[in-house]
Amino acid sequence: MAENTKILWEWALLASAGLGSLFMLLAAWGNLRVPNVIARMHAAGLGSTLGAFLLLAATGVYFFALDSELDTLILLGVLEFFLLLTAPVATSAMARASLHIADSRESEHLILDEFSSSIHPAAEGSDSHPALEYVDRLHSDSAKWRRYGPGILPLWVADMDFKAPQPILQSLQDRLAHGVFGYGGQEEELAEVFCQHLASTYHWHVTPQDLMFLPGLVSGLNVVSAAIGEPGSSVMTLEPVYPPFFSAPTNQGRQLQSVTLHQAMQEGHLHYAIDMDRCRQVADQSTRLFLLCNPHNPVGRSYSETELRAIAEFCLERDIALCADEIHCELLLGDTRHIPVAALDPDIAQNTITLMAPSKTFNIPGLGCSVAIVQNPRLRAAVQRQIQGIVPHVNVLGYAAAVSAYGDPECREWVLSLCRFLTGNRDFLLQELQRHFPEARSTCPEATYLAWIDFAPYVEGSAYQSFLDQAQVALSPGSSYCTQDGDSFVRLNLGTRRENLVLALDRMRSAVVP
Amino acid sequence: MFVHNPLRGALLVFLLMLGVAMCLTLLRLMLGPTTPDRAVSFDQLSLQAVGIIVLVAMLLDSSDLVDIAIVIAVLGFLGTFLLARYMERRKE
Numbered sequence: 001m002a003e004n005t006k007i008l009w010e011w012a013l014l015a016s017a018g019l020g021s022l023f024m025l026l027a028a029w030g031n032l033r034v035p036n037v038i039a040r041m042h043a044a045g046l047g048s049t050l051g052a053f054l055l056l057a058a059t060g061v062y063f064f065a066l067d068s069e070l071d072t073l074i075l076l077g078v079l080e081f082f083l084l085l086t087a088p089v090a091t092s093a094m095a096r097a098s099l100h101i102a103d104s105r106e107s108e109h110l111i112l113d114e115f116s117s118s119i120h121p122a123a124e125g126s127d128s129h130p131a132l133e134y135v136d137r138l139h140s141d142s143a144k145w146r147r148y149g150p151g152i153l154p155l156w157v158a159d160m161d162f163k164a165p166q167p168i169l170q171s172l173q174d175r176l177a178h179g180v181f182g183y184g185g186q187e188e189e190l191a192e193v194f195c196q197h198l199a200s201t202y203h204w205h206v207t208p209q210d211l212m213f214l215p216g217l218v219s220g221l222n223v224v225s226a227a228i229g230e231p232g233s234s235v236m237t238l239e240p241v242y243p244p245f246f247s248a249p250t251n252q253g254r255q256l257q258s259v260t261l262h263q264a265m266q267e268g269h270l271h272y273a274i275d276m277d278r279c280r281q282v283a284d285q286s287t288r289l290f291l292l293c294n295p296h297n298p299v300g301r302s303y304s305e306t307e308l309r310a311i312a313e314f315c316l317e318r319d320i321a322l323c324a325d326e327i328h329c330e331l332l333l334g335d336t337r338h339i340p341v342a343a344l345d346p347d348i349a350q351n352t353i354t355l356m357a358p359s360k361t362f363n364i365p366g367l368g369c370s371v372a373i374v375q376n377p378r379l380r381a382a383v384q385r386q387i388q389g390i391v392p393h394v395n396v397l398g399y400a401a402a403v404s405a406y407g408d409p410e411c412r413e414w415v416l417s418l419c420r421f422l423t424g425n426r427d428f429l430l431q432e433l434q435r436h437f438p439e440a441r442s443t444c445p446e447a448t449y450l451a452w453i454d455f456a457p458y459v460e461g462s463a464y465q466s467f468l469d470q471a472q473v474a475l476s477p478g479s480s481y482c483t484q485d486g487d488s489f490v491r492l493n494l495g496t497r498r499e500n501l502v503l504a505l506d507r508m509r510s511a512v513v514p
Numbered sequence: 515m516f517v518h519n520p521l522r523g524a525l526l527v528f529l530l531m532l533g534v535a536m537c538l539t540l541l542r543l544m545l546g547p548t549t550p551d552r553a554v555s556f557d558q559l560s561l562q563a564v565g566i567i568v569l570v571a572m573l574l575d576s577s578d579l580v581d582i583a584i585v586i587a588v589l590g591f592l593g594t595f596l597l598a599r600y601m602e603r604r605k606e
Contacts (some may be wrong), residue, residue, distance in 0.1 A: 017569070021528035021535075024565055028535035031558055032542045037550045040542070044558035052561045055528075056583075059568040063577050072577040079564075079584050090557055093598035098550035264571055436531040 013061040020054030023047050037098050040335055045091035049083060056080050131417040133163040134497045147474070153504050154474040158297070160363045164401070165414035170363055171179025171404035172397055185399040187213060193407040194371060201481075211396045212383060215368040217327050217505045220355045221248035221291065223391060224323045224372075227382040229254060229288030236283060236320070237291040238488070240272060240298060240452065240481035245291050245325075254289070255280050258345065258483050261299065264355060269430070269444035270454065273300040276310050283318055290320050294341065295328040298452040298491040299483050302332065302359040308341045312348040321379065323353045327370070330361040333423040336446040342373065350376045353383065355364030358405040360448075361415055362442075369398030369419035422449050425494045429501055436509045448494035456488035458512040463490045471511035473504045522573065529569045536562045553597040560590025 027047025031040050056076050064073040085203035133459060137145045144154045163169065198204045214220045225235055225248045235249035236257040249256050259279050261272040295302040303311075315322040322341065329338040342352040354373040359365035374380040394402075405411050426445055433442050438459035455463040462479035467490065478489025494501060539562065543555040564583045569577035 004532045010521055014521065017528050017572075020565065021531040021569075023530045024562055025538075026537045027558065028538035028542075028562070031555060032538045037548060037554060040551065040554050044561075044571045048558045048561040052564050052587075055565040055568050059572060063580075067575075067577075069577050072580055075580050075584065079580070079587060080586075082587060082591075083561075083564075086587075086595075091590055091592040093595050094550060094553050094557070097598040097601040098548070247541065277592065423596070449520070 007510055009061055009065040009309060013058045013066075016054045016061065017058035020051045023051035023054065027051060038095065041091050041098075044086055044451070049087040052083055053080060054084070056448075074485060078497075080388055084160055131165070131414050134161055134420055135163055137161055139302070148468070152468070152472050152474050153500060153507065154498065155493045155500070155504055156474050156476045156491075158360065158448075158490065158493055158495070159365050160449065160493075161497065161500070162184070162361050162363055162418075162495070164364050165405075165408075165411045166408050167404045167408035168364065168401045171400045172417070175397060175400040181396055184483070185213075185394055185396050186403050186491065187394075187399065189336050190371075190399055190403050190406070193403055197406045198340075198343075198373075202338070202340050202343050204340055206373055206375060206494070212374065212380070212387065213399075214355075214370045214372055215392055215394050215398070217359070217370045218244045218248070219326060219355055219356050219391050220370055220372055221245065221323070221325065222251055223383055223386045224353050224355075225249045225252040225254055225289065226378070226386045226407070228321045228323075229286075230305065232286070234284070234286040234287040235289045235291060236287055238279075238293070239483060240478070240486060242297040242325075243480045244433060245293060246265040246483065249289075255286065256483075262298075265441065269433075270299075270441045272296070272301055272443070274303070274311060276309055276314065276349070279311075279314060281316075283320065287320050289320065290315050290322050292322060292324045292341065294324055294326055295331070295338070295445075296448030297448055298450050300443045300448050300450060301454060302338055302447040303335045303341075305344070308339060309344060312341055312344060316347060316351055321353065322348070322351055325355045327357050327360050329356060330419075331422065331449055332419055332447050333426050333445055338447065342375065351379075352376075353379060358402045361418075362401070362405045362411065364401050364405070367395070367398040367401050369394045369402045422495065425453070425498060425501060428496055428498060429492070429505075432501075432505050436505060437512075449493060451492045451494060452481075452488050452489060453492060454478075455512075459488065462487045467508055467511060471504075471507040473507050525569055525573050529566065532562055532566050532569065536566070549597075549601055550582070553594060553601070555599065557590060557594040560586055560593065564591070 027043045030043030030047055034043065041166060056079055060073050060076045063069040119493070138150060144157045148154055184277045190209070190213065192212050194211060195206055195208055198206055208286070211465050214223070221244050229235070231253040232255065234255040234257045237245045238261050239258045240261070246256060246258065259275060259282050262275040264271050264273070290311070292321060294308070312322060324341045326338070326340055329340070339361070340354055342349040342354050355370060356373065357372065359372035373382055373497060429451055430442060430444060433440055433453070437455070437458060440453055440455050442451055442453040444453055446456055459466040462477060464475055467475055475490035475492050478486035478491065481491065536559065538553050539558045543552055543559070546552055563586045567579055567583040567586065571577060
């Protein structure tokens with residue numbers, strides 16, 4: 001062999017072996033340094049294989065080009081081919097296996113998790129609702145995502161991670177383009193479309209003068225608490241319930257009479273019912289107002305006609321005004337039907353203040369637009385007196401969004417597909433809870449996107465705190481919904497994409513299973 | 515023997531690099547923390563062993579050692595694959 005050819009081969013050998021060793025070293029460093037097993041597989045599967053491949057090539061040069069050993073070259077060729085064939089197979093097999101193992105499953109590191117549907121069969125189809133557009137709100141002004149910051153998956157405050165329906169977005173954009181934000185608001189237009197909506201959806205006929213628009217439902221609860229009765233009189237409510245039901249009466253100098261809902265297991269799920277006997281016992285001369293939450297946040301009940309009649313008649317009998325918060329009335333899961341209590345009969349309507357809002361349904365709570373429906377002129381005047389000069393008007397954007405929410409048929413369609421999606425999320429959640437937390441007791445919500453779950457067998461003390469600290473999942477603490485106890489309960493907001501539920505449940509499971 | 519000294523020296527340096535690489539991977543093997551982490555490290559160790567064997571084969575000018583590299587590669591692959599299958603099965 002000519003001397004300079006030999007030198008050329010030697011350089012090739014050096015370059016190949018050097019590069020190969022460098023890759024080996026880098027790959028080992030990578031395996032040690034990168035944060036999770038899925039990423040480490042790149043180091044072992046790509047870096048080390050390439051390193052071995054180059055070292056084998058160098059060996060081929062050594063024994064064949066410099067030593068003319070053909071048999072060794074063939075052996076090395078076979079080995080190279082074998083490595084190229086087996087490396088991807090081994091890596092795929094390991095990746096699959098690691099996805100099956102809970103403690104190493106770190107799907108937040110995966111941009112695309114093609115195996116999530118085979119591991120969680122029901123996770124399929126979460127994106128099959130083109131009407132719903134998921135938005136990553138981590139770096140937005142969202143209270144839900146900001147409060148706990150990055151790294152924590154928030155399933156607490158009751159809003160959804162989906163864009164509002166297109167007609168609402170369009171009407172808001174049109175209103176913005178107008179450029180003038182002077183005094184105003186489409187009060188008449190909204191009253192008209194809302195009355196039509198009540199008539200067509202519930203056969204409930206109200207007139208525009210029965211409506212009062214408020215910037216929020218919580219102010220509604222406070223206004224009503226102040227409007228009915230006098231300082232020192234009592235307000236009755238049913239717990240567990242949304243915390244402002246406790247604070248509104250107290251804020252307005254009223255006594256709170258909280259009656260615990262009757263709790264039982266029904267078909268494997270927690271089921272809550274109104275304990276009328278207990279209500280009768282607790283109610284006294286001072287009781288002037290009953291705050292009803294229907295659909296009931298957080299227990300997910302949509303009360304039946306019988307239950308509503310019982311409550312309404314009890315209130316009429318005892319001369320107690322009834323205030324029904326029906327903000328979740330359009331988030332109906334499965335075949336649930338909502339009945340506005342005031343629509344039951346004219347006598348009940350005369351004794352009832354109903355609070356509704358497009359906020360939860362269309363995911364626009366930040367726009368602050370709610371409506372109080374008060375058909376009794378005396379009650380209306382009492383509420384009006386409390387509003388006067390204290391409660392601000394609904395802003396122009398709130399009106400613009402609400403008019404389109406109730407006036408545009410496309411928004412109806414959107415609600416239907418939202419409810420189908422949420423029903424799927426509920427069923428998925430219950431099935432996964434059954435699989436991974438068989439001892440936990442959960443409601444099967446008939447309405448709302450909120451599940452109320454008792455994790456007593458799995459956590460000591462506050463379930464909220466345990467999951468926040470150990471699973472990096474932010475739920476709503478059960479104790480805020482009860483006047484006593486409730487620590488082992490959490491409220492879970494399932495108004496998000498399915499992948500987030502999968503991730504939350506995985507993290508929660510890893511947190512409680514040592 | 516035409517491996518003159520500079521080439522032999524370079525091969526020794528490469529051998530040292532692979533030794534360091536192997537130590538790093540062994541550290542990951544010990545740290546874990548999960549079974550898949552250890553399986554990945556095992557796979558990497560077998561590839562590093564193949565590299566070390568062929569470097570030694572060149573240093574000793576002995577092509578017989580290539581056979582050992584083949585055995586290690588086959589065992590490494592089978593081991594990794596079986597570990598992966600085992601982890602999946604155990605979960606079911």
